[in-house]
Amino acid sequence: MQTGDYTISDDPNRLDPVAVHAYLTRSYWSPGVSLETVGRAMGHSLCLGIYHQGAQVGYARVVTDKTTFAYLADVYVLEAHRGQGLSKRLIEAVQSHPDLQGLRRFLLATRDAHSLYAQFGFKPLANPTRMMEVLNPDAHLGR
Numbered sequence: 001m002q003t004g005d006y007t008i009s010d011d012p013n014r015l016d017p018v019a020v021h022a023y024l025t026r027s028y029w030s031p032g033v034s035l036e037t038v039g040r041a042m043g044h045s046l047c048l049g050i051y052h053q054g055a056q057v058g059y060a061r062v063v064t065d066k067t068t069f070a071y072l073a074d075v076y077v078l079e080a081h082r083g084q085g086l087s088k089r090l091i092e093a094v095q096s097h098p099d100l101q102g103l104r105r106f107l108l109a110t111r112d113a114h115s116l117y118a119q120f121g122f123k124p125l126a127n128p129t130r131m132m133e134v135l136n137p138d139a140h141l142g143r
């Protein structure tokens with residue numbers, strides 16, 4: 001998908017693990033994450049990148065069975081490219097991806113971007129008491 005000077009693609013061969021790691025290791029959700037962990041998660045997920053002049057400037061990673069369930073993670077746009085609708089184009093590309101149609105549940109977690117995802121139909125959990133988790137937010141450290 002082309003949007004102005006930017007390309008959004010699900011081509012795994014275009015992904016730049018070093019660029020993605022450079023952002024994720026300074027993100028609020030996975031500070032200090034290793035390149036190995038970023039690459040391994042990337043390799044086992046459905047990933048979309050945003051590209052500008054040959055460089056990867058944005059990312060979204062979807063953990064999914066491509067049938068019933070998906071979890072959206074690691075969404076970012078580099079600072080120099082923010083504020084021009086790129087994350088919205090990225091989420092549109094995720095939602096229209098052929099492998100992500102007819103899902104029963106699409107989850108995500110966010111600290112402060114609720115109003116971004118609300119524009120795409122994401123809502124607070126309808127029945128939070130039915131959901132459980134094993135949470136280890138520092139699991140990525142030291143790997």
Ligand SMILES: CC(C)(COP(=O)(O)OP(=O)(O)OC[C@H]1O[C@@H](n2cnc3c(N)ncnc32)[C@H](O)[C@@H]1OP(=O)(O)O)[C@@H](O)C(=O)NCCC(=O)NCCS
Binds near residue numbers: 075113116
């Ligand atoms: C969040 C982020 C991806 C937005 O990227 P962007 O390309 O600059 O955003 P867009 O230009 O597509 O606009 C996003 C829209 O969501 C809104 N929004 C809601 N929460 C936001 C947030 N935390 N940060 C940025 N925009 C936010 C914006 O106001 C804007 O609203 P609009 O449609 O009324 O204009 C980017 O700021 C980023 O990478 N932030 C750091 C990483 C992060 O927080 N990722 C999300 C983790 S869940």
